[in-house]
Amino acid sequence: MVRRMPAGPTRAVLATAVVGALALAGCSGGSGGSGSGGGEGKDRLVFGITADPTQTIPWLSTSTQSIQVLSQVYSTLLNSGDNLETVAGLADLPEVSEDGLTYTFKLKDGVKFANGSALDSTDVKYTFDTIMNPETKATSASYFASVASVDAPDPKTVVVKLKSPDASFTTALANVNTSIVPSDVPVESLTTTPVGSGPYVWDTRTPNQSITLKVNPDYYQGRPGYQSLQFRILGDEKAMVSALQSGAVDMAIFDNPVTAKTATSGKVKVTPVDQLSYHVLQLRADAPALKDVNVRLAIQCAIDRKQVLDTAALGAGEVTGPITSPAYKSNPDARPCPTRDVAKAKDYLAKAGKSGGVSINLITSQGLYSTAVNEAQNIQAQLKEAGIDVKLETLDSDGYVQRWLKGDFDSAIALNGGSTDPNTMYARYFTSKGSFNKVAGYRSDALDKLFADGIATRDENARKVIYTQVSKELEDNAVWIWTYTGKLFVATSTGTSGFKARTGADLGTLWKAAPAK
């Protein structure tokens, strides 16, 4: 995955919620630069998004839309391949010392920023140092937690020293949040005019209407297929479908299978792709009602995950275990009660001394992503049959985020971001020092040790064994109830070709998109 998605309820994965997607402000922003032949000039690719990117500094960006736009303006030190493996980017894959503590990167020749200055090792050092500086308030600082120092011995070489081995470190460098920024441009001015070395160059922005980029003919991977690329903000998915049908928009990504189906036509091709992010019923073992592992196991057994998937997402997705990273994927059948077993759920309740039933609250959000409320309703109905009474609280997105961050809930419906590296996915939740451990509400010595071991070695096979253990630990204790991974639907007009949709629907290959012959 080009981006390591923030492992938490992702902000509006192209949320269907109308409220999330808004536009303001009037007329042109002096849009002289857009496609020469007016709107129909097909040297311009229009990509539809449903919300204005909130952030334009790579290390501060969390919204899907920000990441999409910035991935076209900036480049990262490493990239993701078609199977989400880490491959060379601005630099070749690093040489790693025997002890796993020193990473040496060689930068590609002749890469330039949009402002004409050469991209060299001082820029890389500057970027990483800035991210690690607490004053910067970078959310991506955690990716560099194990970094001791970054050095630039010569213009083409970057040397990163780690405090302790961290096998998940290189994954972070393919993340849009660690994109390289120029050291000679003040950060404040990057807020209004990003300067990067990506396939397209920031041109104009009309807030809440559009962001227009123009081609970067010197892009280091090759010449992008369009003269300009415009991200256009439309009200909601319905408006987006209409815009695709009328040809006003060339590409868009949906998370709703029905919307995807309505968008499909002779003029629009829709490609479903998998997602690393997972739908989950977060339980808080810290909450008094769920302290007893037997109660959690009862919930585990009372839920038919396929049913959740069918009712909430109309079957578009797969039942999942905790880890979704392709190389470390958990087996969804390796868990207590892989199929629903209400009798067993009642047994567990009896074991907990709660045969009379249990009552818990469940928070869900309307507005963060389209399936949340439906998942909650189905889970509520399923648990009821096992004697577990669920008090459903539907919150607006900010209310939900606030309650979630405070850990003020027994259980929560969440869509959490996945990653190609399982440590990135879960260390923040399930290690006792993790920044979201309070939210996750569960910790154990066993897990602490497993996660520590997991990043201490770079040996793939050894890591696979460790993360299978992690998975087992999480499922056997019914820490959370993992339900399913959904699909994303990449809609592309038949007038454009070359883009390769891959897991997570990142825009890493968007630069290859060109008018169809």
Added chain:
Amino acid sequence: MTALLSLWRNTFVRRVLEAALTLVGVSVLTFAVLRVLPGDQITASYGIEAGALSPDQLASLRAYYGIDRPLVAQYFSWLGGVLTGNLGVATQSQQDVLDMTLRALPITMELAVLSIVVALLLGVPGGLLAASRAGALRDNGSQLLSLLALSVPTFLVATALSSWLANRFGYNPNGEEFATLLRDPALNLQQMALPALTLGVSIAAPVFQTTRASVLAIRDEDYIRTARAKGVPPRRLQARHVLRNALIPVVTISGLQFGFLLGGAVVIEQIFSIPGIGRQVLLGMTQKEYAVVQSTVLVIAVLFVLVNLLTDVVYRLVDPQARAQ
């Protein structure tokens, strides 16, 4: 003479004072509503990643957004800015709220004017027609139509209509970049057509009802009966007496509706991606852009007060009774 003058001045001063109080009230209400809403600028821009920030980072972010100061201080520093012409800055896009508002306002005004025009074109003739023979087929028929216009959730019809046009005919002006009236009038009017029609139809209903009701009521008034008895020709009677007086409430209700529309037709602006003032506020609310919401709502309130005053003036001009008071 002097007494009259002082009385006028008195009324005038009172009016201005009331308007000012209204605006203060609106600004306090907006301010309070924003602080009571769950979440703040930090959770709005970082989402759940706010949880990954250290306490130091959080503190410095609060200082950056100016939400670390006491509420009263926050309010007055914002108000002070507004009084000196500084409406504040949107923290995320670094845009001046004044600029944003100056761009969004003409768009909303255009939409409001077009909608009112549609409403008057449908409502007034309809009302006159219905009143011309109360109880007749045309009366019942047009009443039924207006009932339907009142009863159908217009936003549903609007979405259905626009997606049908797009799917069937590939016609979808609102999918294009928004064009202002000055830049591309042809495209602009196409983009405004459906939203204005949708809003216009729903406003036409009260306009229709009011027209019909007041024509009927006025025809019963003594002076009309007297005029009729005196043999004033029906046409002249209709034009000079009935119409003129019947339209007074229509003016009032149109003014009121216009005032509401200036507040931004949030749902319609949302559905049709019209970058008007309503969306600016709604967006500000979801992004917790306090300055944007506070200043924009204040601007809306100022307009509302102005429209009210204007309606009043027009009302006084057409209604001799009110003028006399």
Added chain:
Amino acid sequence: MSATTTAVGVPARAPRGGALRAALLRPAGVVGLLLGAVVLVLAVMGIFGLTPYDPAKQDVTQSLVGPSGQHWFGTDQFGRDVFSRVCSGLANSLRIAVVSVGISGVLGILIGVLAGYYGGWVDRVVGVLTNVLFAFPSLLLALALAATLDRSWVTVSIAIATVYLPIFARVARAPVLRLRHVDYVTASTAIGRPRLSTLFAHVVPNMWGILLVQVTLSLSWSILTEAALSFLGFGTPPPAASLGGMVYDAQTISAVAPWMLAFPGLAIVVFVVGLNLLGDALRSTLDPRSGGRR
């Protein structure tokens, strides 16, 4: 404050002798009563749980079944019976409409009448306060309230009530101002009746017509407002059925299951049309000018 003298002199063209009968003889009245009756029956079924299925009961083996003898309005993706949900949604909408219009009507009329009657500073304070609520974008006020308080149908009702309160206050105030100077009121005060008693004996009853118009309008508006709030994601929270919420949920899925959008949408229209027609008929009956005309 000029505003809303508009409704003064509302039609009331019923011929002498039994306005209700007259109203019922008109096709609109008949249709309105019929629609109203249908809606009321369905809503009552919803309130007392007399629906063919439990509206919250899920049965995934029956998901997304089209309208049939078993499920008249089809089922949703959870296999819930849409007809039963429409019934309970109607009940919910009716409840919200009545409560919100009740709150805003009673408070608004009281405030408006007192302001109009006492005039002076009372009037001015009320004027400023209603203006504040007027000038504040109404849907945003409702959104803010719905987002702040714990979400339930009560919150939604309060939010809608807040929006309509100033309208009632204004509508009630205007005629009081006018009636205050009408001869019989002046006379009544002159012969020594206390002012408040005069107010309620003469002024208030004379306003029924106007207020009824406002009540019927507000009832139907509040149903549409609830739908609009739901459309923006701030309506009655699930799993409780609400017409607006059902429409909101069905928006995307309607491409494969049009009945999920059609029936709740139709229910809203029928409900509001029925209410308006019924209001028309009622208005003709109760309007003192039509009843008492010689």
